[in-house]
Amino acid sequence: MLFNSLDFAVFLPIVFVLYWFVFKTSLKLQNLLIVLASYVFYGWWDWRFLSLILFSSVLDYVIGIYISQTTLPSKRKALLFTSVFFNIGLLGFFKYYNFFVDSFVSSFSFFGWTIQPNTLNIILPVGISFYTFQTLSYSIDIYRNKLQPTRNFIGFAAFVSFFPQLVAGPIERATHLLPQFYNKRLFNYHKAVDGLRQILWGMFKKVVIADNCARYVNMIFDDYTSYSGSTLFLGVFLFAFQIYGDFSGYSDIAIGTARLFGFELKQNFAFPYFSRDVAEFWRRWHISLSTWFRDYVYIPLGGSQGSKLNQIRNVLIIFVVSGFWHGANWTFIVWGAINALYFLPLLLFERNRVHTDVVAAYRLLPSFKEVFKMGITFLLILLSWVFFRAESLSHALGYLWQMATDNFVSIPQMRPTYLFVLIFIFIIVEWLGRKQQYAIELLWLQYPKVMRWGFYFCIAILIFLYGGQEAAFIYFQF
Known part of the structure; x- marks a missing residue:
């Protein structure tokens, strides 16, 4: 459902009235309404892909609980790996399968070899890059002991599928948005x-x-x-x-x-x-994605610490990965690399925080x-x-x-x-x-x-x- 559509102009007032006038006395019913409304909002495009949102919600809800119940490092890592594997795996299949197949074929064609690939007519689920990163942040933060897992599945499902930001962000962190589903909300004019x-x-x-x-x-x-x-x-x-x-x-x-x-x-x-400067631009553009990559990729790699060579490597990785996140096309990878080249002189001469x-x-x-x-x-x-x-x-x-x-x-x-x-x-x-x-x-x-x-x-x-x-x-x- 598009924000700029007649459908949404009808949908929003209905949900608003039900939320504040029918279910205002029950936090659980308000959260349940948000889940149902979010699934209708998303399913308006293609109801079949609701199963992916539900799968991600159940997976990370269960894994979050199990991570908190064990102190064994190897088991905690295995559980986190499971979350990352399935979430990134689904994202990779729907978004990048044909890209990798086509790139593989092109690389062989360069040497004069012809390969008949098996590509698939895959429909990219709307918003999969956004809600995947949102659920991943939940599992990772529990693993890092920055967040306690929730036992409230309805609240968690509402956090994952919250319709205002479901299909194009902002990418919210569980530490910020999830607690808001636990607390009673009063209408504020x-x-x-x-x-x-x-x-x-x-x-x-x-x-x-x-x-x-x-x-x-x-x-x-x-x-x-x-x-x-x-x-x-x-x-x-x-x-x-x-x-x-x-x-x-x-x-x-x-x-x-x-x-x-x-x-x-x-x-x-x-x-x-x-x-x-470009560093300031990236602090101001798509902030939720930039900070996600900073906290979950760039800093774990070493960030701006270590040798100059490591700093260059980390910047190149973060910008190229950010470019690749945007789409399965070499244009996005080059776009990311160009911005890395813009950013590197500022970092190396310590001008990136001016x-x-x-x-x-x-x-x-x-x-x-x-x-x-x-x-x-x-x-x-x-x-x-x-x-x-x-x-x-x-x-x-x-x-x-x-x-x-x-x-x-x-x-x-x-x-x-x-x-x-x-x-x-x-x-x-x-x-x-x-x-x-x-x-x-x-x-x-x-x-x-x-x-x-x-x-x-x-x-x-x-x-x-x-x-x-x-x-x-x-x-x-x-």
């Missing part, structure tokens, strides 16, 4: 209004910014040889706002929806395009130096986005070559003026709200109610005017 405000802004990002950028991005990338270098640069520029508006918009809707039901999810994007505050924190406008740093960082990210968006490595390299050699300094062949205006307004609002959890969290709150509601009404009108078809979110494919 101010939190609910704040949630609705964040949903509104998320819808604006998705429907107005991302979906309108997508129209031009698809035309340019699908037929890049027909366009000038300046038009190709415009295509990458618009894709940067498409993917940010699409993914951060989903996160905003998810966080706002969770707040309607009394839950707090962690911030997943912190205005990444205002970053002054910008940990908000840019121009106590000023309305940034300095020239800050603008320059943000501009360079944004251009570097743009170049890497070509690989993220391209269908293949040859597509990406051809696109970059065409962009660099064919009339780069010229007027683009496409000039969607209305979209430039919308993006400009979007950037201004994001800049004004860059210190908050989301851009319009506190915007206009100090002004009379009529001004606030006028602003919200304008956003709603833009969503209505520029909202096209029900377009799926980009990260559904990951």
Whole structure:
């Protein structure tokens, strides 16, 4: 079920009313409702894959209990290995089976040998990368003695399948979200209004910014040889706002929806395009995934400790694995490697923690130096986005070559003026709200109610005017 669909517009109020007005006296019934609603939400796409969510829930629930009941290191490791093996195994089969088969065949074809592979017509279950990492964090944290296992299966199943963030995150840790299912939740009007405000802004990002950028991005990338270098640069520029508006918009809707039901999810994007270097960008982009890889892969490998060679190895591993997580395509691996190369000089010269505050924190406008740093960082990210968006490595390299050699300094062949205006307004609002959890969290709150509601009404009108078809979110494919 899509957030930006009529189905969800009907689904959400029904669940809300049942949750707060019918089952408000029973925490167990509220959690059970969340499980059932989440399964309906997910099953709306394809009910057959509900068995995977149920399997992961039962597996890690049982393994968590058994890990806590033994102090024998070998047995604890075996139980953790079982969780990792089955969870990663399912993820690997559905997401990477055909990729490995095709890569194996291509490697032999390079030497002139022909192999007839047995590929499968596998459907990638929506959200499998997200809920797999969420359940894994539960087992790993119990193994590390950072979390006690739950005996409340309904609460745990609700944690795994919680519908606001089920299919595209944020990837929540059991230490943060799971305890919220144990405690009685009381309706808070101010939190609910704040949630609705964040949903509104998320819808604006998705429907107005991302979906309108997508129209031009698809035309340019699908037929890049027909366009000038300046038009190709415009295509990458618009894709940067498409993917940010699409993914951060989903996160905003998810966080706002969770707040309607009394839950707090962690911030997943912190205005990444205002970053002054690539290290800051990765602290602000897809925060839940970046911190997951940091805590469960990067630090266990040694992190930034040890020799320079080990540091380089760890950075390369974490970025390449992160790229591979995004999809079964060499383009994502190269995208990850490029960002590793961006990041390594900052790490090796100990400049990766220079910008940990908000840019121009106590000023309305940034300095020239800050603008320059943000501009360079944004251009570097743009170049890497070509690989993220391209269908293949040859597509990406051809696109970059065409962009660099064919009339780069010229007027683009496409000039969607209305979209430039919308993006400009979007950037201004994001800049004004860059210190908050989301851009319009506190915007206009100090002004009379009529001004606030006028602003919200304008956003709603833009969503209505520029909202096209029900377009799926980009990260559904990951």
